[in-house]
Amino acid sequence: MALHLNLLHEQIAEQRQRQRDPLKLGMMALGAIGAIMLLFYVLKAYQTLAVKSRLSGVQANWSKVEPKVTAAQKRSKELTGIIGTTKVLDTMIESRFYWGPLLQTLSRCVAPNAQLTSIEGTVSEDNKLVTLSIQGIAAGREPRAAAEELRQLLMEQLGQLYGSVKVEFRTLEDLDTIVNVAGSSMAIARYGLDVAFDPVKPEAAKAGASPASPAAPKK
Amino acid sequence: MKQTKITKDQIQKLALSAIGFVILLYVYFSFFLGPLNRSRAAAEKNIADLQGKLASSKSDMTRAVNLEKEATTATSRFAALKALSPEGAPIAWFPPRVKAFFANQQIDKVTTKLEGTAAYRQAEMAEWMKYSWGIDLPQTDFATFGKAVAELENTEPLLIVSKIGIRAGAEDAQFQQITLTANTAIMKR
Numbered sequence: 001m002a003l004h005l006n007l008l009h010e011q012i013a014e015q016r017q018r019q020r021d022p023l024k025l026g027m028m029a030l031g032a033i034g035a036i037m038l039l040f041y042v043l044k045a046y047q048t049l050a051v052k053s054r055l056s057g058v059q060a061n062w063s064k065v066e067p068k069v070t071a072a073q074k075r076s077k078e079l080t081g082i083i084g085t086t087k088v089l090d091t092m093i094e095s096r097f098y099w100g101p102l103l104q105t106l107s108r109c110v111a112p113n114a115q116l117t118s119i120e121g122t123v124s125e126d127n128k129l130v131t132l133s134i135q136g137i138a139a140g141r142e143p144r145a146a147a148e149e150l151r152q153l154l155m156e157q158l159g160q161l162y163g164s165v166k167v168e169f170r171t172l173e174d175l176d177t178i179v180n181v182a183g184s185s186m187a188i189a190r191y192g193l194d195v196a197f198d199p200v201k202p203e204a205a206k207a208g209a210s211p212a213s214p215a216a217p218k219k
Numbered sequence: 220m221k222q223t224k225i226t227k228d229q230i231q232k233l234a235l236s237a238i239g240f241v242i243l244l245y246v247y248f249s250f251f252l253g254p255l256n257r258s259r260a261a262a263e264k265n266i267a268d269l270q271g272k273l274a275s276s277k278s279d280m281t282r283a284v285n286l287e288k289e290a291t292t293a294t295s296r297f298a299a300l301k302a303l304s305p306e307g308a309p310i311a312w313f314p315p316r317v318k319a320f321f322a323n324q325q326i327d328k329v330t331t332k333l334e335g336t337a338a339y340r341q342a343e344m345a346e347w348m349k350y351s352w353g354i355d356l357p358q359t360d361f362a363t364f365g366k367a368v369a370e371l372e373n374t375e376p377l378l379i380v381s382k383i384g385i386r387a388g389a390e391d392a393q394f395q396q397i398t399l400t401a402n403t404a405i406m407k408r
Contacts, residue, residue, distance in 0.1 A: 021229070022229060022233060023229050023232045023233060023236070026233060026236050027236065030236065030239075030240055030243075033240075034243070037247055040252075041247070041251055041252060041255070044252060044255050044256065044259070045255060047259060048255050048258055048259040048262070051259050051262045051263055051266070052258075052259075052262050054262075054266060055262045055265055055266050055269075058265075058266050058269045058270060058273070059265075059269060061269075061273060062269045062272060062273060065273060065276050066276075068276075068280065069272075069276040069279055069280060072276075072279050072280045072282075072283035072284075073279055073283070075283050075286075075287070076279065076282060076283045076286055079283075079286045079287065079290045079293075079294070080286070081343065082290060082293055082294055082297045083289075083290050083293045084342075084343035085297060085343045085344060085346070085347070086293040086296050086297045086300070087293075087343070088339075088341050088343045088344055089297075089300055089344075089347075089377070089404065090296070092377075092379070092404065093376045093377070096372075096379045097379075097380075098369070098372050099368050099369075099372065099380050099383055100365060100366075100368050100369025100372055101369075103361070103364070103365040103368060103369075104365055104369075107361060107362065107365065115387075116385075116387075117386070117387045118384070118385060118386045118387065119383065119384070119385040120382075120383070120384050120385075121382065121383040121384075122381065122382050122383075123379075123380075123381050123382075
């Protein structure tokens with residue numbers, strides 16, 4: 001076996017040492033990581049640019065649509081308001097109490113011997129109660145009977161139009177005065193009537209009729 | 220096998236390199252990648268918002284078109300009711316209107332006074348005011364007045380007569396003194 005002498009042993013060892021230099025290896029690893037990070041950053045930047053370009057496209061679309069949408073929303077709000085207000089106004093109009101038919105009924109009920117001297121009528125705020133205060137003078141052999149006849153007639157006639165009708169005497173007093181009616185002398189009595197009723201007749205309400213139907217506008 | 224010996228100088232350099240690496244990582248994530256990610260996330264959020272708005276805008280526009288069709292009757296009715304409130308202060312135009320109305324009904328003596336105003340409770344009526352008027356008819360007969368009231372109720376839908384007072388005339392029993400309290404809904408101008 002031939003003898004093999006390594007005369008460059010020192011130099012080779014130094015070269016190997018240089019190659020395995022941890023600092024150099026570290027710097028190389030750092031460079032590699034840096035390159036990867038740079039590539040990753042470029043990739044992310046590209047993605048961001050793509051997203052931003054998509055955003056500008058969507059923004060352009062939105063800027064085209066936005067005025068129309070704003071106008072549509074404004075109009076919707078306005079229309080909703082109009083519908084709501086019209087509904088409230090219609091309810092007010094439909095639920096109001098018509099005095100014309102009531103006055104007509106009153107004029108039909110009053111006989112020549114039971115004249116009215118005053119009528120005070122009020123409708124409650126919610127249109128659910130009408131009250132009348134009637135004063136008058138009845139004449140006849142039995143003036144009280146004439147007044148009672150008027151009360152009953154009112155009860156009957158108003159009952160045909162309205163609900164929960166109450167007609168009650170507040171006062172009924174004989175007067176000493178004698179009057180001449182159609183050539184005959186008659187005693188007179190002063191009466192006061194309190195009338196109260198619901199403008200909506202229950203049957204009409206049950207049938208789903210309009211609240212104004214019992215007191216429909218007089219023609 | 221030979222052991223690699225690391226000198227003190229090399230250790231210092233390695234330590235410095237490690238610190239530099241940490242600083243590099245911090246700078247990279249804080250000043251480069253972080254803002255980039257935030258910017259992308261913000262852009263994506265904006266896109267999602269805008270796409271949501273675009274999607275809802277279609278339904279909004281469809282709703283507005285449908286509402287326009289549905290509200291045709293209400294719109295025309297509202298316009299008609301609105302037209303009952305002319306421009307100007309109601310005290311300036313309402314009493315002459317009442318006077319003209321009763322004059323057409325053969326009732327010449329009419330006095331109309333404003334008794335008060337109030338806002339409506341309903342939110343929908345924010346643009347409307349309730350005016351309360353006192354109307355005096357010192358000389359009329361019951362039948363004429365009855366017809367006039369019926370006509371008034373038919374022609375003035377926004378007028379509600381809340382009180383009526385009828386008294387026999389002191390001088391002439393044929394005539395009555397009548398007072399009315401009427402409420403009207405008038406649009407604010």
